[in-house]
Amino acid sequence: MSNCHTCDAANVCNSAHESINQMYQRTTDMGLSTIFDRHQDQQPQCGFGMTGVCCQLCSHGPCRITPKAPRGICGATADTIVARNLVRLASHGAAAYSHHLEEIIKTIKATAEGKTPYTIADENKLREIAGVVGLDNTKEKNQLAIELADVLLHEMRKGSDEMLALVSLFAPKTRIETWEKLGIVPGGILSEVRDAMTKSMTSINTDPVDLVLTSLRLSLSTGYLGLVATITLQDILLGTPQITKSEADLGIIDTSTVNIVAHGHVPLVATAVLQAAQTEEMQQLAKAAGATGINVYGSMCTGQELMQRQEITSGGFNGQLGNWLMQEYYVATGAMDLVMMDMNCSTPGLKTAADRFHTKLVSVDRVVRMEGVIDHVDYVPEKVAEQAKDLIKMAVETYKKRGTDVVVPTQKSAAISGFSVESILGALGGTLDPLLDAVKAGAIKGIVAVVGCTNTRNGHDTQGLAIMKELIKNNVLVLNAGCMSSAAQVDGLMTPEAAELAGEGLQGVCKTLGIPPVLNFGSCVDIGRVGVAVTAIANALGVDPSQLPVAVSAPEYLEQKAVADGFFAVAFGLLTHIGPIPPVTGSEMVTKLLTQDAEQLLGGRVLVQEDPTQAAQEIIAHIETKRGNLGI
Ligand code: XCC
Numbered sequence: 001m002s003n004c005h006t007c008d009a010a011n012v013c014n015s016a017h018e019s020i021n022q023m024y025q026r027t028t029d030m031g032l033s034t035i036f037d038r039h040q041d042q043q044p045q046c047g048f049g050m051t052g053v054c055c056q057l058c059s060h061g062p063c064r065i066t067p068k069a070p071r072g073i074c075g076a077t078a079d080t081i082v083a084r085n086l087v088r089l090a091s092h093g094a095a096a097y098s099h100h101l102e103e104i105i106k107t108i109k110a111t112a113e114g115k116t117p118y119t120i121a122d123e124n125k126l127r128e129i130a131g132v133v134g135l136d137n138t139k140e141k142n143q144l145a146i147e148l149a150d151v152l153l154h155e156m157r158k159g160s161d162e163m164l165a166l167v168s169l170f171a172p173k174t175r176i177e178t179w180e181k182l183g184i185v186p187g188g189i190l191s192e193v194r195d196a197m198t199k200s201m202t203s204i205n206t207d208p209v210d211l212v213l214t215s216l217r218l219s220l221s222t223g224y225l226g227l228v229a230t231i232t233l234q235d236i237l238l239g240t241p242q243i244t245k246s247e248a249d250l251g252i253i254d255t256s257t258v259n260i261v262a263h264g265h266v267p268l269v270a271t272a273v274l275q276a277a278q279t280e281e282m283q284q285l286a287k288a289a290g291a292t293g294i295n296v297y298g299s300m301c302t303g304q305e306l307m308q309r310q311e312i313t314s315g316g317f318n319g320q321l322g323n324w325l326m327q328e329y330y331v332a333t334g335a336m337d338l339v340m341m342d343m344n345c346s347t348p349g350l351k352t353a354a355d356r357f358h359t360k361l362v363s364v365d366r367v368v369r370m371e372g373v374i375d376h377v378d379y380v381p382e383k384v385a386e387q388a389k390d391l392i393k394m395a396v397e398t399y400k401k402r403g404t405d406v407v408v409p410t411q412k413s414a415a416i417s418g419f420s421v422e423s424i425l426g427a428l429g430g431t432l433d434p435l436l437d438a439v440k441a442g443a444i445k446g447i448v449a450v451v452g453c454t455n456t457r458n459g460h461d462t463q464g465l466a467i468m469k470e471l472i473k474n475n476v477l478v479l480n481a482g483c484m485s486s487a488a489q490v491d492g493l494m495t496p497e498a499a500e501l502a503g504e505g506l507q508g509v510c511k512t513l514g515i516p517p518v519l520n521f522g523s524c525v526d527i528g529r530v531g532v533a534v535t536a537i538a539n540a541l542g543v544d545p546s547q548l549p550v551a552v553s554a555p556e557y558l559e560q561k562a563v564a565d566g567f568f569a570v571a572f573g574l575l576t577h578i579g580p581i582p583p584v585t586g587s588e589m590v591t592k593l594l595t596q597d598a599e600q601l602l603g604g605r606v607l608v609q610e611d612p613t614q615a616a617q618e619i620i621a622h623i624e625t626k627r628g629n630l631g632i
Contacts, residue, residue, distance in 0.1 A: 012036045012037060012039065012040040013036040013460075014036065014456070014459045014460060014462060015036075015325070015459075015460035015461065015462075016459065016460055016461040016462045016465050016487070016491065017249065017322070017326075017411070017460070017461065017490050017491070018409070018411055019249050019250040019251065019322075019329075019409035019411040019490075020250075020322075020325070020326060020329050020460060022409045023250065023329035023330075023332050023333065023407075023409065024036060024329065026332055026407055027328070027329070027332050027353075030356070032332065032352070032353065032356050033352070034328045034329070034332075034349065034353065035325060035328060035347070035349055035456055036456060036460075038349065039456040039457070048064040048065075048586075049583065050581075050583060050585075051082075051583060051584075051585045051586030052078075052081065052082040052085050052086070052582075052583035052584050052585070052586045052587065052590075053065035053078045053081055053082060053586030053587070054081075055072050055076060055081045055084070055085070057084075057201070057202045058074070058202045060072070060073040060074060061073070063076070063081075065077075065078040065081065065586060074202065074203055076203075076206055077208075077587075078586050078587045079208035079587040079588075079589040079590055080206045080207075080208050080211070081586070081587075082208070082583070082584050082586050082587035082590045083208035083209075083211035083212050083215075083587065083590050084200045084205075084206075084208075084211055085583065086211070086212070086215055086563070086582075086583075086584065086590070087196050087199065087200045087211050087212075087214050087215050087218070088196075088197070088200050089560045089563040090196065090215045090218050090219055090222075090560065090563045090564045090567055091193050091196045091197050091200070091218060091560075092560035092561075092563075093222065093559070093560035093561035093562065093563050093564035093565070094189055094192065094193050094196070094218050094219070094221065094222040094226060094564050095193050096343065096344055096560070096561055097189070097222050097225070097226025097227065097230070097525070097561060097564065098156060098189045098190060098193065098222075098225065098226055099343060099367060100226065100230055100265060100266050100343060100525060101152070101156060101189075101225055101226055101229055101230045101233070102153075102156065103266055103268065103365075103379065104230055104233045104234055104237065104266075104268075105149045105152055105153050105156075105233065106381055107237060107268055107381045108120075108145050108146075108148070108149040108233055108236065108237055109145075109146055109149045109150075110381035110382050111145070111237060111381070112141075112142035112143070112145040112146045112149075113142070113146075114142075115381065115382045116272075116381045116382065116384060116385070117272050117275055117276075117384065117385040117388070118237055118238070118268075118271065118272075120141050120142065120145055120236060120237065121235075121236065121237060121238055121239035122235050122236050122239055122240045123141050123236075125232070125235050125236050125240055125422075126141060126144060126145055126148065126236045127141075127144065129148065129232055129236070130144050130147065130148045132169055132170075133148065133151050133165065133166075133169065135147050135148060135151065145236065148233075148236075149233070151165075152225070152229050152233065155188060155225060155229070156188050156189055156190055156225055157188050157190055157191075158187045158188030158191065159187050159188065159191050160186070160187040160188070160191040160192050160194075160195050161187060162187045162188070163185050163186075163187065164185075164186055164187060164188065164221060164224055164225070166224040166225065166228065166229060167179075167185060167186065167220065167224050170224065170228060170532075170535065171224070171535070172535055172538050172539065172544060172545060174544035175544065175545065175571075175572065175573065178573070178601075178602060178603065179220065179571065182213060182216070182601060182602070183213065183217075184213055184216045184217035184220060184571065185217075185220070186217045186218070186220045186221035186224070187221065188221065188225075189218075189221045189222060189225045189226060192217060192218045192221040192222075193218065195214070195218075196214050196215070196218045199211065199214055200214075208587065208589060208590055208593075209593070212590060212593055212594070215563075215567050216567050216570070216571045216602075218564065218567070219564045219565070219566075219567030219568040219571060220568060220571050222564045222565075222568060223528065223531060223564075223565075223568035223571075223572070226525070226528075226564075227525055227526075227527055227528025227531065227565075227568070228528040228531060228532065230525050230528065231525055231526055231528045231529055231532075234267070234305070234525075235420075238267065238271060238305070238309055239309050240420060240422050240423070241308035241309055241417070241418035241419070241420045241422075241423055241522060242308075242309070242418050242423050242426075243416060243417075243418045243419070243423055243427065244307065244308060244309070244310060244311045244416070244417050244418045245311055245312075245414065245415075245416055245417075246307050246310075246311055246312045246317070246319045246320065246414075246415055246417065247312060247318075247319040247320070247412050247413065247414055247415060248319055248320040248321070248322065248412065248413050248415045248486065248489035248490050249321070249322060249409075249411045249412040249413055249489075249490045250321060250322070250326070250329070250330055250333060250408060250409045250411065250412070251408065251409055251410045251411045251412030252297065252318055252319040252320075252321065252412050253297070253318075253321075253330070253333055253335050253336070253408045254292075254295050254318060255335050255406055255408060256291060256292040256293075257286070257291050257292055257293045257294055257295040257318075258286045258289070258291045258293070258294045258295070258337055258392075258395050258396050258399040259295050259297065259335055259336050259337045259338075259395070259399075260273060260277070260294065260295070260296050260297070260337065260338045260339075260340065260391070260392070260395045261296075261297050261298075261299050261321065261330065261336055261338070261339040261340065262274075262296055262297065262298055262299065262302045262303060262306060262340055262342075263299040263300055263302060263303075263327065263339050263340060263341055263342070263345075263346060264299075264300065264301065264302045264340075264341055264342030264343055264344060264345065264346065264364075264365070264368075265300070265301040265302055265305075265342060265343050265344055265345070265523060265524065265525065266302065266342045266343050266365060266379075267302045267305035267306060267342075268342075268379055268381075268384065269340055269342055269364040269365075269377070269379050269384060269387065269388065269391070270296065270298075270302050270305070270306055270340065270342070271306070272384045272385060272387070272388035273296060273340065273388040273391055273392060274296050274306065274310075274316055274317055275388065276385070276388035276389050276392055277294040277295075277296055277315065277316055277392060278313070278315055278316050281389075282294060282389065282392050283315055285392070285393065285396050286392075286396055286399070289396045289397075289399055289400050290399075290400075291396075291399055293314070293315040294315060294316075294392060294395070294396075295315070295316075295317075295318040296316060296317050296318065297317075297318050297319065297320070297321050297330075297336075298317070298319065298320040298321065299320070299321045299322065299323075299324075299326070299327060299330070299339075300323055300324045300327075300345055300483065300486070300523075301345075301482060301483075301522075301523030301524050301525065302342060302523070303320040303321065303486070304320065304417070304481075304482075304485050304486070304520070304522045304523040304526070305522065305523050307319070307320050307415070307417045307418075307520075307522075308417040308418040308419075308420075308520065308522045308526075309418070319412070319415075320415065320486060320489055322486045322489075322490055323453075323454050323461070323483035323484075323485075323486035323487060324345045324347070324453065324454065324483055324558075325454050325455075325456065325460045325461075325483075326486075327339075327346070327347060327350050327353075328347075328349055328350055328352075328353040329353075331350065331353040331354050331357060331359050332353055332356070332357070333406060333407055333408045333409075334357050334358075334402070334403060334405050334406040334407065335402070335406045335408055336357075336359050337358070337359065337360065337395045337396075337398040337399045337402060338359070338360045338361075338362060338391065338394055338395035338398055339354070339359060339360070339361050339362070340362055340364045340377075340391060341361060341362065341363050341364060341365075341368050341370070341373075342364050342365045342368065342379070343365045343367055343368055344368075344559075344561070345559070346361075346363075346368065346370060348370060348371060350370070351370055351371065351372045351373060355372075357403065358398055358401040358402050358403060359398070360375060360394060360395070360398045361373045361375070362375040362376065362377055362391065362394065363375070363376045363377075363378070364376075364377050364378065364379055364387075364391070365378060365379055366378040366379070375394065377390060377391055411490075413489060413490055413491065413492040413494075413495065414492070414494075414495050415489035415494040415495065415520070416494050416495065416496070416515070416516055416520065417485075417489075417494070417520040417522070418520070419479070419519040419520055419521055420521065420522075420526075420529050420532075420533075421529070421532050421533050421536050424533075427513065427515070428513075432536065432537065432540050434513070436537065436540060436541065438505075438509045439549065439632070440632050442475075442505060442627075442632070443475065443505035443506065443508055443509050444475060444476070444477050444505060444506055444509055445474065445475045445476050445505070445506075445549065445620070445623055445624070445627070446476050446477070446548075446549030446550060446551070446620075446623035446626070446627070447476065447477045447478075447479065447537075447548075447549070447550045448471050448476050448477075448478055448479070448550070448551045448552065448553055448619055448623075449478075449479045449480070449481065449521070449527070449530045449550075449551075449552045449553070450464060450467055450468050450471070450478050450479070450480055450484050450488075450518075450552075450553045450554075450555065451479075451480060451481040451482050451484055451524070451527050451530065451552065451553070451554055451565070452481075452482045452483065452484060452524065452527075452554035452555075452556065452557045452558070452562045452565060453482060453483045453484075453524075453554070453556055453557055453558035453559060453562055454483045454484070454486075454487060454556040454558070455556040455557070455558050455580060457556075457580045458555070458556055458579055458580045458610065459556070461484075461486075461487035461490070461491070461556070462612075463555040463556050463579055463610075463612045464484050464487045464488075464555045464556050464612075465487055465488070465491050465493070466612035466613065466616075467553055467555050467577075467612045467615055467616050467619075468480075468484075468487075468488060468493060468518055469493075469501060470612065470613050470616035470617070471616050471619065471620070472493075472498075472501055472502040472503070472506055472517040472518065473501065473502065473503055474503055474616070474620050475502065475503035475504070475505040475506040476506070476619075476620065476623065477506060477509075477517065477519070478493075478517065478518040478519070479518075479519050479521050479530055479533070480494075480518060480519070480520055480521060481521045481522055481523060481524060481526040481527045481529065481530060482523060482524035482526075482527065482562075483524070483556070483558075484555075484556075485520050485521070485522065485523070488518045488520070489520070493516065493517070493518040494516045494518055494519075494520050495516055496510065496511075496514055496515065496516055498516050498517055498518065499511055499516065499517050501517065502517040521533075524561060524562070524565070527565050527568075527569075530552075531568070531572060534548065534550055534572065534574070537550070541630075543630070544573060544603065545572055545573040545574060545603070546572075546573030546574070546602070546603025546604060547603075547626060547629065547630060548626060548630075549623040549624075549626040549627045549630070549632075550574060550623075550626075551574055551575040551576070551577065551619045551622055551623065552566075552569040552574050552575070552576045552577065553576075553577035553578075553579075553615065553619065554566055554576070554577070554578050554579070555577065555578075555579045555612065555615065556579060556580070557578055557579065557580070557582070563582075566578055566582075566606070569604065570594070570598055570602060570604040570605060570606060571602055571604065572604060573602055573603035573604045574603075574604045575604060575605060575607055575619065575622045576604060576605070576606050576607065577606075577607040577608075577609060577615050577618075577619060578606055578607070578608055579608070579609070579610050579612075579615065580610065581608050581610065582606075582608070594606040595607065595608060607619070607622075
């Protein structure tokens with residue numbers, strides 16, 4: 001148990017952020033149990049689960065592997081059980097990503113038919129991608145958007161024996177050769193999920209090697225559909241990210257307005273609410289209730305999606321509250337009126353916090369439900385303009401019930417967002433050369449994507465921030481996506497001034513270009529944007545991604561989408577640091593396969609290291625080796 005660095009009391013809150021430590025103190029004082037307390041209540045956690053050697057698939061189980069009982073009742077070994085549990089985790093992640101993609105596809109089609117409040121925001125990207133997938137890209141834009149959406153729907157629904165066109169069109173050729181040798185060139189995501197779930201049923205596929213290959217294959221389908229296709233369509237629909245300025249942390253909360261939180265991953269309802277909030281009709285409604293206006297706040301990945309496409313506007317988007325561990329604490333300010341929960345990462349504990357205040361929780365996606373939450377406004381593209389108004393009306397009614405016990409921390413940081421291959425090219429005058437020259441000259445030693453979730457197990461953002469700071473200090477440019485983006489924003493790392501924390505070389509580049517040393521690539525689905533950037537760099541240098549001085553770190557990974565992301569990064573040929581220790585250590589064979597043998601097979605491997613400074617040093621050593629091999 002550590003002492004809180006804000007109040008100095010011994011407590012179980014281990015957040016890196018002062019605002020959260022303050023709010024934790026407040027929830028403790030009011031006797032409200034929150035996530036750090038529940039983490040403590042769960043200690044000690046089960047060692048069998050931690051190491052992946054508990055099997056609960058059939059009614060013989062649970063079987064747990066011990067020296068006395070080295071096999072499950074069916075005869076399964078620790079290797080089989082660990083590998084099978086892993087495929088099931090990756091399948092969950094893949095399925096959730098496919099839901100996101102399908103929602104976007106449906107929305108593009110409805111938009112092209114003129115039935116939604118959205119427009120085709122990036123026609124150039126639409127024409128470019130349509131051309132690459134073989135469509136006649138001179139057609140009328142709405143017709144073309146429908147055809148592109150249909151192509152991607154077809155890709156999603158392909159059999160697992162049909163190679164994804166997206167892989168053959170967008171993946172580096174050297175990667176495809178590697179994947180072909182291993183038999184992991186994927187087909188459609190729905191078929192791949194079906195195959196993975198079928199294989200991981202009791203006694204269908206008990207070969208740990210084949211099960212790990214299945215996870216890799218599934219994750220490649222996830223990468224090209226759930227990530228790359230999703231961000232591509234989102235850019236076409238909502239606009240490709242451009243450099244924007246905004247703010248993050250709980251200090252952005254304005255107590256004079258009706259406050260709505262956009263929380264989740266699929267930014268469709270949030271975008272419609274933002275549009276509706278700016279209408280005179282809705283503003284008047286808020287003012288009639290005594291508020292000065294309406295503010296929409298970003299939370300987690302939906303917030304990142306909003307942030308990378310717009311600046312703070314009065315009566316509109318008011319910045320990013322933070323990542324998923326912050327949800328109970330912004331509710332505990334007493335100032336949030338409505339939380340719109342789209343898919344995923346709305347924790348059941350949020351309801352307990354909301355019930356202590358006036359906050360209304362509303363699920364806005366047909367797959368999202370929470371015990372005790374009775375308000376559902378399930379997203380329908382054709383109805384979302386009306387749904388957005390309904391949500392604002394609900395928020396205004398809830399605002400009227402807001403109590404006087406409101407405490408808002410003062411901390412907030414400026415944050416620059418909106419980095420993507422396109423916006424970087426724009427900033428660099430249409431070529432990646434200035435960036436690549438800085439890498440070749442050694443001013444930038446390498447690039448590391450510090451991505452994914454945050455976790456109570458190894459600190460709320462403490463590990464992630466420690467790794468980021470150690471990397472930039474050593475002249476490694478950091479890219480963020482997912483909850484790690486919020487970590488960096490709240491900590492002020494996404495400002496040009498943060499260049500002061502970087503080594504001399506990186507500092508010089510940041511100052512010349514006016515960029516932070518930590519670049520925000522967006523939400524977790526934007527890990528696909530990192531993949532696109534790595535592909536662009538590899539192509540520009542004429543090498544395979546595995547040869548680049550590039551790595552990935554998910555220092556506080558949490559859930560199943562992150563498992564699929566991790567496999568995608570390894571399959572992409574990248575060193576992939578993972579923390580906390582994933583549930584694989586119960587199998588020496590699977591552990592060795594992922595942390596050692598994978599390098600020979602794929603060029604990438606998993607690095608497990610819980611000490612953040614040590615992890616950063618091992619990543620830097622890897623980067624140095626890659627630089628040496630390239631002769632730079
Ligand atoms: Fe959830 Fe994206 Fe993970 Fe954060 S990063 S804990 S998924 S919100 Ni994707």
